[in-house]
Amino acid sequence: MTLKQQIADLTEKLAEAKKNTYVTDTTGLHCSMGELYIDYNICGEQRHLVIDINALYPDLPFIIDQVCKQQKKDQRNILDNIKETLKDI
Numbered sequence: 001m002t003l004k005q006q007i008a009d010l011t012e013k014l015a016e017a018k019k020n021t022y023v024t025d026t027t028g029l030h031c032s033m034g035e036l037y038i039d040y041n042i043c044g045e046q047r048h049l050v051i052d053i054n055a056l057y058p059d060l061p062f063i064i065d066q067v068c069k070q071q072k073k074d075q076r077n078i079l080d081n082i083k084e085t086l087k088d089i
Contacts, residue, residue, distance in 0.1 A: 021047075 001009070021042065028039035036056060038049040 023049075 023038075023040045023042075026038055026040050027046070028037070030037050031053065034053050036051045036053055038051070040047055040049070
């Protein structure tokens with residue numbers, strides 16, 4: 001791949017990455033006037049995600065189901081790691 005092709009490829013990947021926001025920690029949650037506000041920091045900059053509650057409400061069963069399944073999976077992985085570590089002691 002030429003340098004020009006690499007630059008074009010990286011430029012495309014950067015443009016795609018800018019379409020997404022990864023939130024590691026929320027700094028605030030509150031509701032007002034039918035909207036849910038989720039506050040978070042990106043590179044030291046305070047940002048807000050605002051979601052219409054009526055649009056979010058039908059998605060809550062799916063969101064809760066997926067979050068609970070992932071949490072259980074994570075807990076199993078951690079417990080398995082603990083068991084492996086204890087075998088080595």
